[in-house]
Amino acid sequence: MATQHSRSAARLMMAPAVTLLLGWMLVPLVMTLYFSFRKYLPLRPDVAQDWVGFDNYIRFVTSDAFWPAVQVTLIIVGGVLAITLILGVGLALILDQPMWGQGAVRVLVIAPFFVMPTVSALLWKNMFMDPVNGFFAHVLRALGLAPIEFLSQHSLGSIITIVSWEWLPFATLILLTAIQSLDQEQLEAAEMDGARWPSRFVHIILPHLSRAMTVVLLIQTIFLLGIFAEIFVTTQGSFGSKTLTYLIxxxxxxxxNVGLGSAGGVYAIILANIVAMFLMRIVGKNLDA
Known part of the structure; x- marks a missing residue:
């Protein structure tokens, strides 16, 4: 049992790390809030750097591009979550089955998660979605069809595909770990009672995966709300693919005007917190179940 002296020693040893973490989080946040109330143009010292109050917030939220950017952000997040959760469950079930070279297959499936977003976006843009030399263009020509300019004609779908390819290994890994912790005796007992595979999946496997799915949902949403690199490399916000982060x-x-961008950053923080609180309620219900 820990004594008061040991608790004090533990707090003392943790204090530097906690202080550094709080500083790393709070200093940028405070600076963002400070600059959001100013007209701050560091590259134009001739312009007065005035205190403008909530003018930056009003300008940002009343611009024509603000609400479409929020909508695009939520569409991308929702699309990627749906694809990665559905395909992640399927891949996890496949990888859980005994097969030749199982270890190598699992490594290959998880490998895309370690590719940098910029590199993966360039890979998809030049090797797969290029309307002249891309893989899909060659396939469509072989079928007698005209190549499709994916990034201009189907920009949102293309970005969702790229980001899903990046995050699918993460979802698969978490869900595969959850499947491997499932008690096989339950499945065997259900099979002996005459339950078919769809029934076993719906009533045994899926409820067992609910907690892992909520963890995937929460972690991916936090990162996906700040998606930027894939859009910068592929469409640069054109063709209706401008997210809130790219708008900032x-x-x-x-x-x-750093002040205007800082006001946009505060809006992004508010949106992220609203989504996070909503998801935390879902996670909390599943964890309490």
Whole structure:
């Protein structure tokens, strides 16, 4: 049993790490809040750097691109989550089956998760989705069809496909771990009682995976709300693919006003917290079940 002295020693040893973590989180947040109330143009010192109050917030939220950017962000997040959860469950079930070279297959399936977002976006843009030399273009020509310009004609679908390819290994790994912890005696007993595989999947496997699925849902959503690299490399926000994060980058780049971009950053933080609170309620219900 820990004594008061040991607790104090533990707190003392943890204090530097906690202080560093709080500083790493709070300093950028405080600076963002500070600059969001100012007209701050570091590349134009001739312009007055005034305190403008909530003017940056009003300008950002009343722009024509704000709500479409929020909508695009939520569509991408929802599309990627749906694809990775559905395909992740399927891949996890397949990888759980005994097969030749099982270890190598699992490594190959998980490998895309370790590819940088910029590299994977370039890979898909040039090797698969290029309308002239891309893999899909060659396949369509072989079938007698005209190549499709995926990034311009189906920009959102293309970005969702790229990001799903990046995050599918993560979902598969978490779900595979959950499947391997399932008590096989339950499945064998259900099979002996005459339950077919769809019934066993719906009533035994899927409920067992619910907690792992909520963890995947929460972690991926937190990261997907800040998606930027894939859009910057592929469409640069054109063709209706501009997310809130890319809009913030664009506003700062065009107006050179760090204050306006900081106000957009605060909106992004608010959106992320709203989504996170909603998901935490779902996670909490599943964990309490």
């Amino acid at each position: 980058y664009q506003r700062v780049l065009e107006s050179q």
